[in-house]
Amino acid sequence: MSALAKTAVELRIAGSKLPAIPLPTNCPGCGVALEIEALRKHNYVCDCGHHFRLGADAWIALIADRGSWQERWGDIRSHDLLNWKVPKPYQEVVEQLLEDGLNEAVRTGTCTLAGRPIWLAAFDFRFVGGTLSIVAGERLARGMEQASSSGIPYVLVSASGGARMQEGVLALMQLAKVNAALGRMHAAGVPYFSVLTDPTFGGTAASLALLGDINIAEPGAAIGFTGPRVIKQATYADLPPGFQSAEFQLAHGQVDLVLPRTELRRLLAHLLEMYP
Amino acid sequence: MTRHGRKPEETTLSVWQVIELARHQDRPYSLDYIRRLAPDFIELHGDRLSGDDPALVGGIGTWHGRTTVFLGHQKGRSLKERVARNWGMMHPEGYRKAIRLAHHAAKFRFPIVSLIDTPGAYPGAGAEERGIAAAIAAAIMEWFRIPVPIVAAVIGEGGSGGALGMGVADRVIMLENSIYSVASPEAAASIVWRDNARKVEAAEQLQLTSRDLLAMGVVEEVVTEPKGSAHVDHDAVATALDEALHRHMQSLLTQPTEDLLQHRYERFRYIDSLVHAEPQFGPKV
Ligand SMILES: [Zn+2]
Numbered sequence: 001m002s003a004l005a006k007t008a009v010e011l012r013i014a015g016s017k018l019p020a021i022p023l024p025t026n027c028p029g030c031g032v033a034l035e036i037e038a039l040r041k042h043n044y045v046c047d048c049g050h051h052f053r054l055g056a057d058a059w060i061a062l063i064a065d066r067g068s069w070q071e072r073w074g075d076i077r078s079h080d081l082l083n084w085k086v087p088k089p090y091q092e093v094v095e096q097l098l099e100d101g102l103n104e105a106v107r108t109g110t111c112t113l114a115g116r117p118i119w120l121a122a123f124d125f126r127f128v129g130g131t132l133s134i135v136a137g138e139r140l141a142r143g144m145e146q147a148s149s150s151g152i153p154y155v156l157v158s159a160s161g162g163a164r165m166q167e168g169v170l171a172l173m174q175l176a177k178v179n180a181a182l183g184r185m186h187a188a189g190v191p192y193f194s195v196l197t198d199p200t201f202g203g204t205a206a207s208l209a210l211l212g213d214i215n216i217a218e219p220g221a222a223i224g225f226t227g228p229r230v231i232k233q234a235t236y237a238d239l240p241p242g243f244q245s246a247e248f249q250l251a252h253g254q255v256d257l258v259l260p261r262t263e264l265r266r267l268l269a270h271l272l273e274m275y276p
Numbered sequence: 277m278t279r280h281g282r283k284p285e286e287t288t289l290s291v292w293q294v295i296e297l298a299r300h301q302d303r304p305y306s307l308d309y310i311r312r313l314a315p316d317f318i319e320l321h322g323d324r325l326s327g328d329d330p331a332l333v334g335g336i337g338t339w340h341g342r343t344t345v346f347l348g349h350q351k352g353r354s355l356k357e358r359v360a361r362n363w364g365m366m367h368p369e370g371y372r373k374a375i376r377l378a379h380h381a382a383k384f385r386f387p388i389v390s391l392i393d394t395p396g397a398y399p400g401a402g403a404e405e406r407g408i409a410a411a412i413a414a415a416i417m418e419w420f421r422i423p424v425p426i427v428a429a430v431i432g433e434g435g436s437g438g439a440l441g442m443g444v445a446d447r448v449i450m451l452e453n454s455i456y457s458v459a460s461p462e463a464a465a466s467i468v469w470r471d472n473a474r475k476v477e478a479a480e481q482l483q484l485t486s487r488d489l490l491a492m493g494v495v496e497e498v499v500t501e502p503k504g505s506a507h508v509d510h511d512a513v514a515t516a517l518d519e520a521l522h523r524h525m526q527s528l529l530t531q532p533t534e535d536l537l538q539h540r541y542e543r544f545r546y547i548d549s550l551v552h553a554e555p556q557f558g559p560k561v
Binding site for chain 2: 082163176177208
């Protein structure tokens with residue numbers, strides 16, 4: 001990143017301080033005891049390179065200029081359409097998560113990044129595994145439709161297990177709904193930067209996450225369609241170390257860059273200058 | 277168990293029995309239909325990039341006097357055939373072949389008929405290495421730009437993203453004893469309980485039968501199968517499917533391209549309305 005670091009614009013406007021997140025006492029990457037405040041200032045990236053998973057609130061704080069975030073359609077809520085009862089009633093699960101302060105598996109809105117307006121959508125893995133639901137799909141599609149008409153660049157941060165089981169085939173249909181809107185956004189010439197974080201799988205990988213004009217993956221992030229457990233069950237294959245990692249996807253032509261989180265804001269700001 | 281809008285005689289089959297019919301080894305597969313619909317069918321091969329996926333057949337045939345592009349997941353009947361067809365589970369090459377043939381159809385203004393019958397995309401290492409997620413994603417996006425009418429029919433299993441990758445169409449219909457689901461019952465059980473032996477419970481929860489899908493507005497029509505299900509009379513079910521496909525295609529052929537693509541967009545966009553739908557509007561388990 002040194003070449004880019006030299007040419008990148010000085011960022012006059014900073015993102016916000018990241019929220020506190022639950023952390024283990026020691027880093028799973030290197031085993032060293034974690035210094036929470038130092039880690040937080042370092043975007044929750046350990047010195048060893050281990051990237052801790054972030055929720056949508058942290059992503060918004062990291063990417064949006066301070067005070068610029070305007071959430072859209074935060075009031076539309078998932079509810080149980082299929083009378084889903086196992087292992088817990090879906091309605092109860094959703095209500096509990098809302099009570100915990102989470103607002104769906106995708107949050108979307110507008111903000112600025114280094115002074116330039118963008119649409120930002122961030123998945124939240126804490127909400128039913130970041131699964132694509134009707135509401136998540138709706139927030140994504142509406143944002144893309146508005147980006148298509150305004151021409152404002154669209155930035156996605158994904159962390160998702162795929163389509164939400166508890167919404168059945170209606171969740172599956174979100175792949176089509178979102179990709180239809182994405183196709184229009186591409187046709188309108190709107191820049192679309194997709195940031196893939198750990199983990200991005202299933203219907204989310206098979207819809208919008210890998211269709212960025214530029215796909216940026218976080219180091220070590222697991223990215224794929226079928227999860228390794230299912231692959232092993234289905235094919236009895238021995239999967240090599242690093243299978244479906246960001247680096248694997250780079251080697252197999254699926255992502256453009258594997259970039260540390262600490263460099264992301266700078267890169268996005270630079271890209272926004274290059275794709276005005 | 278009660279289900280909305282279902283006639284009494286139709287409740288005699290359990291959800292699991294429907295799934296067994298959808299997977300029945302004597303059930304007609306894509307080529308059984310395509311050869312009846314278009315006896316002059318010529319199969320075309322290859323994605324023009326690296327390979328040909330035998331789990332997806334594609335080609336041209338004369339159907340009701342018009343050259344039509346047919347696509348369909350193909351399962352095999354004998355063990356040897358099943359292995360050769362990979363149980364109808366597509367690799368990335370299959371989705372790339374489908375889109376290549378869709379562009380072929382667009383060039384010559386041929387309508388497209390797509391038959392869906394897959395447990396899902398292939399869950400293997402090779403598929404991952406060659407970009408199965410991106411192949412499905414790109415296909416789903418591209419179908420919305422194909423400027424000719426597309427009618428899809430679920431003829432057996434419609435499993436997950438692997439099915440949807442072939443299922444973006446102007447009309448989607450289902451045979452009576454076919455299923456269409458976000459995940460196979462086995463996969464859903466594995467996700468919900470970490471135990472795929474609980475597939476029957478998962479199947480009942482998923483709401484994946486043709487009547488369920490019709491009630492949810494995901495498909496336009498359910499095509500009735502012969503008494504005893506499709507496998508007892510291939511000719512009869514092919515005739516019924518032909519009639520339904522043709523009826524839907526006729527109304528699409530007269531639409532200006534711009535309207536066609538706008539309606540296709542809206543067809544999948546409609547789910548907007550579900551955001552404000554009444555809770556538990558679907559069939560009750
Ligand atoms: Zn560490």
